[in-house]
Amino acid sequence: MFKISSAKTRMIFFVLTVVLFVLGSGAPEAGGGVIMRSAWFIGF
């Protein structure tokens, strides 16, 4: 098992938020694609 520090969690959350913001601002069709692929990745 590995532990993810809270600073790393915050950093990952921050980068993910920025990526989604950027896609939502300029390429909204791609933002939906990220959700679809994430859902597929976690098994939905």
Place this chain on the structure above:
Amino acid sequence: MILLLAVLAGLLSGLLRARLRKRAYQSFPLRLAWLVLAVIVAQWLIFSFPATRASLPGIVVRWIFVLSQLALLIFAWANRKTPGFWLLGAGLLLNLTVIALNGGLMPITPETVQWLRPDAPAGSWQIGQRLGFGKDIVLRREETVLWFLSDRFRSFSGLSYRVAFSLGDVFIALGAFWLLWTMGGPAREQPLKEKNHVPDQLPTFQ
């Protein structure tokens, strides 16, 4: 594509910068981050989810799109003190302006659509109509309000994957790069609260 490239370049260069200087790659506190998730879900419903994108009336799609951009603008304003966010916000404002002035979708000229989709069958898109289930509307240059802010730039013709992008997208790409690059910079000091601040040296009076 230009946006994802900017994010990747900013992330990699910021991580490299932090590693070379032996510093941690640090995030910034974010305000109203839930707004971004809400926007992405709304945009997914109008542009990507097959059951809703085909059934929602065009006017509803346009309103949701404009309101989603407005929500992102509020998010950018709430985080305007974070590096790069004023560029992100400026780019978003340019995109929102041209979208709102052209009926709620991003205008694109027929010439650019032909360049984007040279193999598209005849009749698969029409002038004055939304382009597929995407964010664009096909409008002639002379019919477009603030044409210079529309999706008028084209990716390098040498690439097999063709994309059109706007001036607002360029600002957003620069802002994303700057923000992610800054995260690999020097450690940021926490601002001192005025009431707890004790000066090292008392002022002297002569």
